[in-house]
Amino acid sequence: MNSYAMLIDGRSVNTPEQDPVINPAFGEPFATCARGTSAHVEAAMQAAAAAFKTWRKDEAFRRQKLRECAAAIQGKVQEIATVLSQEQGKPIAAATGEVFGAAMWLSYFADLQVPPEVLQDDDEKRIEIVRKPLGVVAAITPWNFPVILLCWKIGPAFLAGNTVVAKPSPYTPLTSLMVAETLREVLPPGVLNVLSGGNDLGAEIVSHPAARKVSFTGSVMTGKKIMAAAASDLKRVTLELGGNDPAIVLDDVNPDAVADGLFWGAFQNSGQVCTAIKRLYVHEKVYNPIVQHLVERAKSTKVGNGLDANTQLGPINNEMQLTKLMGLVDDAKKSGARIETGGVRLESSGYFYPPTIVTGAHEGMRLVDEEQFGTALPVIKYSKLEDALEQANRTHYGLGGSVWTSDLQRGKELVQEIESGTGWVNHHMDITPYAPFGGAKWSGIGHENGLWGYNEFTEMQVVNIKK
Numbered sequence: 448m449n450s451y452a453m454l455i456d457g458r459s460v461n462t463p464e465q466d467p468v469i470n471p472a473f474g475e476p477f478a479t480c481a482r483g484t485s486a487h488v489e490a491a492m493q494a495a496a497a498a499f500k501t502w503r504k505d506e507a508f509r510r511q512k513l514r515e516c517a518a519a520i521q522g523k524v525q526e527i528a529t530v531l532s533q534e535q536g537k538p539i540a541a542a543t544g545e546v547f548g549a550a551m552w553l554s555y556f557a558d559l560q561v562p563p564e565v566l567q568d569d570d571e572k573r574i575e576i577v578r579k580p581l582g583v584v585a586a587i588t589p590w591n592f593p594v595i596l597l598c599w600k601i602g603p604a605f606l607a608g609n610t611v612v613a614k615p616s617p618y619t620p621l622t623s624l625m626v627a628e629t630l631r632e633v634l635p636p637g638v639l640n641v642l643s644g645g646n647d648l649g650a651e652i653v654s655h656p657a658a659r660k661v662s663f664t665g666s667v668m669t670g671k672k673i674m675a676a677a678a679s680d681l682k683r684v685t686l687e688l689g690g691n692d693p694a695i696v697l698d699d700v701n702p703d704a705v706a707d708g709l710f711w712g713a714f715q716n717s718g719q720v721c722t723a724i725k726r727l728y729v730h731e732k733v734y735n736p737i738v739q740h741l742v743e744r745a746k747s748t749k750v751g752n753g754l755d756a757n758t759q760l761g762p763i764n765n766e767m768q769l770t771k772l773m774g775l776v777d778d779a780k781k782s783g784a785r786i787e788t789g790g791v792r793l794e795s796s797g798y799f800y801p802p803t804i805v806t807g808a809h810e811g812m813r814l815v816d817e818e819q820f821g822t823a824l825p826v827i828k829y830s831k832l833e834d835a836l837e838q839a840n841r842t843h844y845g846l847g848g849s850v851w852t853s854d855l856q857r858g859k860e861l862v863q864e865i866e867s868g869t870g871w872v873n874h875h876m877d878i879t880p881y882a883p884f885g886g887a888k889w890s891g892i893g894h895e896n897g898l899w900g901y902n903e904f905t906e907m908q909v910v911n912i913k914k
């Protein structure tokens with residue numbers, strides 16, 4: 448079994464104690480990784496703090512290094528994507544897309560132009576905003592998109608002049624360790640440190656005094672703990688948290704034309720996307736044909752091992768998440784909902800759960816109220832649009848939302864009534880490096896991507912000169 452090492456101060460560091468990493472397609476370990484300790488956290492923090500002193504000084508050098516990082520990752524796409532499919536479960540084509548996307552994000556930040564912010568410049572005075580790096584950034588990532596979400600953080604953090612101590616999820620540590628190893632030759636020692644370990648290690652990293660900012664992507668529950676841990680030291684936080692995205696389908700759509708977008712908006716990455724469609728509200732006029740289209744697509748979708756070329760949906764990433772998903776569907780069934788297709792775990796040692804379409808579900812059922820983060824979608828009938836909008840907003844979540852209609856103007860107006868960080872019309876989950884991404888309400892604090900994301904890795908100083 449291959450063993451994967453951590454990166455601390457430019458050195459590859461392994462440990463006698465190893466943690467197994469499970470391939471969810473088989474439910475069995477296929478590799479191991481280092482188990483980081485408090486001593487490793489201390490070493491990584493000190494290395495990052497020491498590297499910060501010179502790394503912060505030369506922006507042109509950092510941009511060049513970011514370009515080299517992107518090229519180095521591109522040079523290893525197949526290798527990283529294969530392990531990504533094994534540790535996460537996703538189909539190899541999607542894994543390849545994620546790794547290319549990660550390199551693309553780094554290239555974007557390498558060339559992001561930060562416009563000068565001059566507020567006054569006349570005979571009397573000049574007032575200008577300058578943006579400075581914060582120092583050491585603690586970057587904590589989840590298991591659904593381990594490679595790209597790490598690069599969402601290190602791209603803008605490095606451009607601004609920060610150094611990073613990162614910790615991936617214990618379910619998917621290997622590809623982050625591979626990215627670290629890939630960038631070891633590119634970056635000066637200490638600029639990027641990647642540790643593997645459990646939740647406790649994450650807690651130690653975020654509460655370490657050297658960390659001046661925490662950039663976290665994960666669940667609402669952990670986000671709250673991180674905010675509390677950061678409070679005593681007033682560390683800056685960006686929290687990208689969970690979602691329970693509503694999609695509202697209006698009465699004027701052509702069901703055939705929107706069905707693919709709705710299906711993949713819900714089931715991409717086996718539904719394990721923060722901004723997947725998790726509640727689908729459909730007008731009664733088009734409800735039956737939409738359900739029928741979704742059921743047909745669910746039945747014809749190939750579920751299997753991500754490394755099989757014809758697999759469209761991989762397994763659920765881990766047993767705990769599968770158990771939660773099954774519990775939500777069973778609860779809906781017991782409460783009177785109807786399982787149109789799916790609803791039973793596939794017979795396999797792997798964590799496979801087929802795309803499941805649930806009708807007759809409503810508010811008050813856990814499948815509707817909670818984030819299922821898996822292959823089950825409640826499709827809810829409505830007759831009055833105001834009711835659908837009210838239900839869509841009656842939640843603590845507020846990550847994304849969408850409206851589906853043939854009238855773009857109406858869609859644009861309605862989507863603004865959804866309380867969410869992003870509002871899409873006629874698609875869902877479209878995310879680009881140059882548009883800010885973040886959550887309303889409990890779905891997050893702050894933004895990633897674009898200039899907005901970059902700014903969150905800086906401290907602003909107002910320079911006010913009397914002439």
Ligand code: NAD
Nearest residue numbers: 588589590615616646649650665666669687688689690721
């Ligand atoms: P999680 O919160 O359980 O874990 C995320 C990371 O936090 C892991 O690396 C974990 O080890 C670490 N961690 C756990 N406890 C910690 C603590 N006390 N201090 C510091 N670190 C700690 O989330 P998950 O199950 O890995 O990911 C799924 C969740 O992430 C879903 O809710 C999903 O919606 C959300 N998510 C959000 C976005 C977004 O951009 N908004 C993107 C992807 C996933």
